[in-house]
Amino acid sequence: MKGVQFLIDDEGERKGVLIDLSLHGGLWEDFFDAALAADREDEPRESLQEVRRKVLG
Numbered sequence: 001m002k003g004v005q006f007l008i009d010d011e012g013e014r015k016g017v018l019i020d021l022s023l024h025g026g027l028w029e030d031f032f033d034a035a036l037a038a039d040r041e042d043e044p045r046e047s048l049q050e051v052r053r054k055v056l057g
Contacts, residue, residue, distance in 0.1 A: 003020035
């Protein structure tokens with residue numbers, strides 16, 4: 001794929017990726033959003049009512 005390069009270790013295993021953001025900026029944003037969501041999966045959640053109460057007072 002044009003604009004995507006893999007970093008390969010001595011054993012030929014893919015260990016990283018270099019993405020040309022001028023070509024694939026949207027792909028990076030999608031990946032980053034998914035990574036953030038997965039990282040925050042176990043955080044406590046607030047109901048919409050709680051958020052409205054905090055925002056609106």
